[in-house]
Amino acid sequence: MKKIIFISLSLFFLCYLSYSLFSLVKDNEKPYPYGFTSENASIQLEAEALLKSLPSPSNCRKYLHYLTEEPHMAGTEENYQLAKYVRDKFIEFGLEEVELVEYKVLLSYPKEIEIEMIEPKSYKASLREEGFFRDKDSYDSRVSIGFHAYSASGEVLAPVVYAHGGNPEDYDRLKEMGIDVKGKIVLVRYSMPYSYRGFKVFTAQARGAAAILIYSDPMDDGYMRGEVYPYGPWGPESHIQRGGVPFDFICPGDPFTPGWPSVEGAKRISPAESKVLPKIISAPLSWRDAKPILENLAGPVVPSKWQGGLPFTYHVGPGPAKVRIKVKMEEPVTSIWNVVGKIRGREEPEKWVVIGNHRDAWVYGAVDPNSGTSSLLELARVMGEITKDGYRPKRSIVFCNWDAEEYTLTGSTEWVEQWAEKLKKDGVVYINVDSACSGPLFDANVVPSLKSFLTSIIEDVQDPNTGLSVSEASKKIMGEERIREVIDTRVGSGSDHTAFLNFVCMPVINMGFDGPYGVYHSQFDNFYWMSHFGDPQFRYHSTMTTIWGIAALRLANADILPFDYVAYAEELSGYLAEIEDDVKNLLESELSLLENNLEKFKSQASKLNQEIKSLLSQDSVPRQTQASINTALMEVERCFFNQEGLPNRPWFKHLVYACKYTYAPEVIPGITEAVREKDWERAKSQILLLSKAVEKASSILSKI
């Protein structure tokens, strides 16, 4: 094997010599520092060549098959066994300092759930999914019934109101129609594009509903979208989207240790003190179970956009459908296990490039999250191969396999809370892959400083289906309708990058390949689904390994970190423009102060980019110079750290990014939320906070 690698290395060296030179010429045209001197770039490209050649689809298939063999919710024995499997693989592949990291956190399981329509006729929801005989995972009795983690326990008997997506504007519309949801059970749809179910519960609770049922409408992820399982990737009639419903847009992580790690002996608040636990009952339904209820709603016909894909005209109610819901949850404080391993850096081992994916799944989790786990394991193997003969990256790469992400981003949040000071000082970038693939369409969210960085990688990695670059292939798939950028620079929540970005202000990348996927959080998100529809040849799994590996290795090796703050400044100006009209008359001086500071920041960043370019065109950059520039570059993102956090959400400490309550990105959140609530005093102080942060950032850049 060593021989093969040596030959490969040599061959690739030759091939890449010319490529490197060409690529460096190209780099001169790029507006950001790629980060390597000519000499180091060629070494880097040799390693990248291996990263392109070594990942094996059949390995990815093998890992995924193992990982998805049994249902493995966080806190279960099965998931603990998988933690040990990942640990053993990390060790086998040559990672260092591999360990299981245990936290004791609040989890939530269904003890008893009954949902029964008692008027105008009787119907008892099965809460179960129907199997397909050729897919053993689709009729395993260990699969849980449909439930929402952290639902309140209790019993409700009330008429039902159909409230569309369960968003505030939907309730406003109901009110206009004269429909009051107080004391009622609201029946709402899961949303496409995704909107966090916890926000639906939060909104229903705020509007006075007694309970909420959230079902999957065939218009959104079922037969109206295309072929359903077992014939296609969309959700069949019995599929149930499980999921957590805590209000983790207020504070993620263990509900009993908000803002500090759930380690041995940690202080724990009481359930009553928690701001993230729902007070109403919530449960998911398949459309098979929702249909009898919807069919028995009278009242006004729904507004035209509320009609779903079931074969009758929808009505809002209330009633005559009257439903009894009984929910008993079991909520233990119990162990979860992250797995962490490292490749220690050569020159700056204390600097961490962190990569992570979670392991726990609502059922089998073939897409979510174990396609990512499979890519991660393959990356560990490939990195092991690359480093086997003594080669080491300059900085350390930290491999993390999180637990209990599905509950409330728990494993990653506890770990970040535990390592907060270390990460603020030495965390280079966090690269998250939750679902590595449900199809061929690359999708990423990154902080603005890393957009060019990631773009250059996906322009360089080949899409397995088309032979185009991943970047071109994704643009082609989106076609003229181009619903989004391939790489978006607005970062919300919804996965394990959240604590890194919002609690310790590390730059983050969150990425995956998307496709038609109607079985999210159902038992049909399993190996059969993946091997028939999602990625039958497992080549997107291995392509993700490549992209992830190149990104990690470039960041771990760069002479100068490839952070582009010109882009960051421009992005920030754009965010500001969005709220400008609302505040410019009221807060003119504060706004112009901020704008001036942003201009300065941008011009400092631009100057620095030029300097870096010229430094990198030399044979080598003195260590001292590298270190001082890199330290500064890392410090800039930390300028946006605000110890107080957002006025209503102190856990969220980044001044530029947070999530909305839907998990969607909320940019310059302190200012935006104050403006939305027309709290001009608060808006003023938030603008000043950001203004100071930007000033500090330019001052850091200017001192290099």
Next chain:
Amino acid sequence: MKKIIFISLSLFFLCYLSYSLFSLVKDNEKPYPYGFTSENASIQLEAEALLKSLPSPSNCRKYLHYLTEEPHMAGTEENYQLAKYVRDKFIEFGLEEVELVEYKVLLSYPKEIEIEMIEPKSYKASLREEGFFRDKDSYDSRVSIGFHAYSASGEVLAPVVYAHGGNPEDYDRLKEMGIDVKGKIVLVRYSMPYSYRGFKVFTAQARGAAAILIYSDPMDDGYMRGEVYPYGPWGPESHIQRGGVPFDFICPGDPFTPGWPSVEGAKRISPAESKVLPKIISAPLSWRDAKPILENLAGPVVPSKWQGGLPFTYHVGPGPAKVRIKVKMEEPVTSIWNVVGKIRGREEPEKWVVIGNHRDAWVYGAVDPNSGTSSLLELARVMGEITKDGYRPKRSIVFCNWDAEEYTLTGSTEWVEQWAEKLKKDGVVYINVDSACSGPLFDANVVPSLKSFLTSIIEDVQDPNTGLSVSEASKKIMGEERIREVIDTRVGSGSDHTAFLNFVCMPVINMGFDGPYGVYHSQFDNFYWMSHFGDPQFRYHSTMTTIWGIAALRLANADILPFDYVAYAEELSGYLAEIEDDVKNLLESELSLLENNLEKFKSQASKLNQEIKSLLSQDSVPRQTQASINTALMEVERCFFNQEGLPNRPWFKHLVYACKYTYAPEVIPGITEAVREKDWERAKSQILLLSKAVEKASSILSKI
């Protein structure tokens, strides 16, 4: 009664004196000649006041009840009886020269239709609609089965292909997917917004399909849109859209007498010579009958926009569904009866303002067309009242109640062909109302010269629901989405205005009130439907009487005809701009000649508008002057008459308007079609034709 009218007249005179003065002041600001001197305007407004006060919703209800009592297809005894009813009413209400006008034309009835799926399972389509016990018209055995008039007769046994809307781009897409429709049965959807079913048959035939089935998808006019009959206005599962499928976009009217009237002894061509009779079998289906076929199509999943509202994922086929269709049509040359009556004009009885609506229906036709017939009868009554005591309009008003519109615009076309020379000379305007109302949203198509004219009327007539003007109410209903102008100046086909506009170049207005209406051409378009959903209080029927009456009376009385050719010229420039990019390099000189002529036309028209304004501000306009201006104004639209007709459709003789094969408007059709086919020689000669026509028009205006 006389006394009441006298008092009414007097009262209204007082009220309107001030109003008239105000209105004349307002007129001075309007960019077009309203058409009356101050003195004549006040007389006109008195009559209009009666037109606002006399129409009675309960009369409209009574007529509609009578008209819709039995199914009355063209050529049936029932429809003949209704012709006599309308004739008798016309006479009773005081119209003059009332007569039944008979033509013998080719009609088409179903003798035997069988549609049966024989593979992969057996299903025989009922072709019948299910009744609702409280609506006697919904289970009358005299209702015909679903059929398409002028379908070919024959028998086909073939696999089925789903071809979405059956438009050329749909077949192109199928081809891309590798699906050949040759020899297959294509199953396509009726379209919303409306596209003429005859075009679907034409296209299927051109693509080599053996037969076509057209069904009503619940996404388009059924439960996905809202409540269905008998609970709401949309189509229930068994509703069938009957209809004609001849290619009357090539030539309307009796297929055996294309371009000349079907009078006694007329020459008749053979079926083989006709260009408008389909050569393939065609039949309509309810979704109830289409569902088993659609469910049994395999092959690729449909493109996302092709998915309909039935509860499964649609596939294109071909097969496994294999269907046998047997159609035997009976196609007699038989009698139809228009009813024509007049109010003879006082000063220029030879000048005809023609108003018309058809009477024949596929079943009961409560909306289509007898809501219009009901409004027409009420207008006859009201005009009778107004003219009872000797008052007469200046010009004649001709009331027409057409037959066999549903077949191929037959009754009106034959009449226009018969009276072509008279109408070219003396036809002032034709005002068509097919369906007077299926709801509260006013909708009109008019030639550009009449847009301001009609706008001023609907700004002046009150909407019965809101108290706003009809114009404001309609804008309000459309809301922000404003899918169209209330009054559109592009005129296509689809009703009886066609021959007036396209065969003799008379200015036309085509109007109605629209609403949610999913029972078009089904047995559910009946009195129950109208009295529950469409216009339960019949106030839109009577409002249409008012609008129609005011329009007719203004045109019949105007000192100077209210034709605005500045608007026409501007509209024409707009049409030209749409094709300009395609031709400007190739046909630069022809195009600039046309543009110059248009500029001249516009400036002549503008000069004339000014002159008319100043004339009308005087006490009276000398008869001689009036006559010469009015003659010129009428001649201008005739300038667009081209004896040759369109290159491929010689019956269509208007240079500015025709219909596309879908019935949608095709503007500057000769040029547009040549450009589309890249036939630059033809485009050149068509531009020159139009250029000459415009030149002639300005020369007419300049000579006044």
